[in-house]
Amino acid sequence: MNNTWLILKREYITRVRKKSFIVLTLLVPFLFIGFIALEIYLAAGAAPQQLQIAVLDKSHLFDSLWKDDTHFHFQVLQQPLPNDSLSSYPATHGADGLLYIPDTLNILRPAGIRYFSQKKLPLESYVVLKSKLENALEHLRLSQLHVNMQMIDSVKNSIQVNIEQPLTRASELQAGVSIAIAMICGFLIYFILIFFGVSVMRGVMEEKVNRIAEVIVSSVKPFQLMLGKIMGIAAVGLTQFLIWIILILVLWGLLHPLLPDLHAQVQNMQPADVSANEQMQMLQSVSAELLKLPLLEIVICFILYFLGGYFLYASLFAAIGSVVDQDASDAQQLTFPITLPIVISFLIALRVARDPDSALAVFTSLFPFSSPLVMVARLPYGVPWWQLALSLLLLAITFLFTTWLAAKIYRTGILLYGKKVTLKEIARWLCRKK
Structure with a gap:
């Protein structure tokens, strides 16, 4: 465990000291706020001239x-x-x-x-x-x-049926809020898995090309090396996201006073039949329905599934990074079987957000390779505790197993140079007893 901590610490310190990390960490919030400011300017300036x-x-x-x-x-x-x-x-x-x-x-x-x-x-x-x-x-x-x-207007009156269920689906508005939360959480998990997984693969490839791994493997077990590298890059990513959130909030706080007429301009762009009171009532209704959701459970489970999904797929990306050199085509071919489940899971999550109790939703929320995206899409509707516990348990077991497999691949692949590795050879490495 001490070796894993040393690798994690080295991975973290080395990456956060890079100029690219510093520049990207500082540049992204400014670009993000600049994009929002441009959209606000264009939206405010897009008000039709009388x-x-x-x-x-x-x-x-x-x-x-x-x-x-x-x-x-x-x-x-x-x-x-x-x-x-x-x-x-x-x-x-x-x-x-x-x-x-x-x-x-x-x-x-x-x-x-x-x-x-x-x-x-x-x-x-x-x-x-x-x-x-x-x-x-x-x-x-x-x-x-x-x-x-008046008769025509009377027949156009809509009807709303309040469905009394133990889950939070009492109104059409609440269902819409649940779908929105589910899609946002699913998209964030999808982006994180792709972005951080590729970062792990590139980190392993860099060590292999620079021959640094030859020295590390001589004193550290492959499993410890994989675990330390995966956790180290995860810590770098979390640090970067935390800095981004803080800087974006600070920049937004500085930008907001510079737009004193924005609210009035946006109000002028609203249709004439939509009053300020109706808009305020709509916002209050959305806020009320949002508070009815199990927000604490959603946040906690989102973090757990983010970590579990990241560790699961990062171990697979690390294994791919250990068997390729600098040939981008080889990396793309070998990463396709890994990225495909993520893409399919994201598409399933979009469907599950509208039908969270179907057989497909339950199965894919328990299946480890799809549960990080699908389960977070079901959370706003309420999920039985035993399904959550079973899903997280299966995800943890699968992560440990894939990390062990990645370590076996890494042990051989990291010392192999100048040879194009096939999936058949990788399977043969996995069948070895040692």
Whole structure:
């Protein structure tokens, strides 16, 4: 155990002192906050400019429609205009455009509505204006058929069935929050396994190419070497993520006061029928449903499955790194059987997030190679304690077994140079008694 600790310490100190580690650790939070700031700037600047629209409605069917909003300021013309002056009116009167509606408009087959402008009408503004006219025509048609609009609105009322179950699925909103949490946790585990697993493989490859491993293997057992290297790189990754979180929070705290008008700008971009009270009620509802979830259990299990899944796949990546030199094609071919279960597990987790009690969900949440992703997708819905205990036990046993296999591969592969290793040869190494 002392040798494992020494390898862990060496791996950790060596990596955190590298310039690449320092630069990447400091650069990523700035890039992340810069990206968010750019998105905020573009979102705030993307608010539609209010267009000055002159309206000549000879049909007088839309008199109640011309109310100003965030997109348009309407100026209703009372006097008719000659047809030859319609196209030049916006330029001569300082308007952005002229909307012309003829007196011969047929609401069943509307035709003849024209828009004159010296510049192109923005797509968003066009969609809003077209929607206004279509909704008004719909009401006119229904009025001609003597249809009561209140009756139509009444039949559109939605119904919600509260399902009383021991698990947390009492409402559609709560189900949506659970799905979102499950997908976020699954994606984080997926990213961590891929990123850190490849880091372990590259670390082993570097030691093999530099002939450092020849000296280490002479005084340390392969199992201890594998365990120390895997835990050391995990500690480096956790340190990096912790620094990233702290820096991102600090930078966000510094950035937030620089955007005092952001809230008002975003509010102006909201649809007119969505009030501030409705938005606040929606946020409060989401927060309330979020608090109903077993958050402490989710966080604890997320950490356990992160560590278990990382150790499991990192040991396999380490074994691959010990049998390849610098040939990237060899590494890609041998890592494909390892990355494929991770990708498949991620796809299954997306399905399980919507159907957490299916036979597929239960089996894959217990199967060690898929449980780190699938089980975290089931956690927001509640999982029986015996399934959690069995899943973690199987994951721990599989991790120890794969680490032992990786050590056997490492013992032979780390001293093998200039030869392309096949899967058949690796299987033969594993069958050796010593």
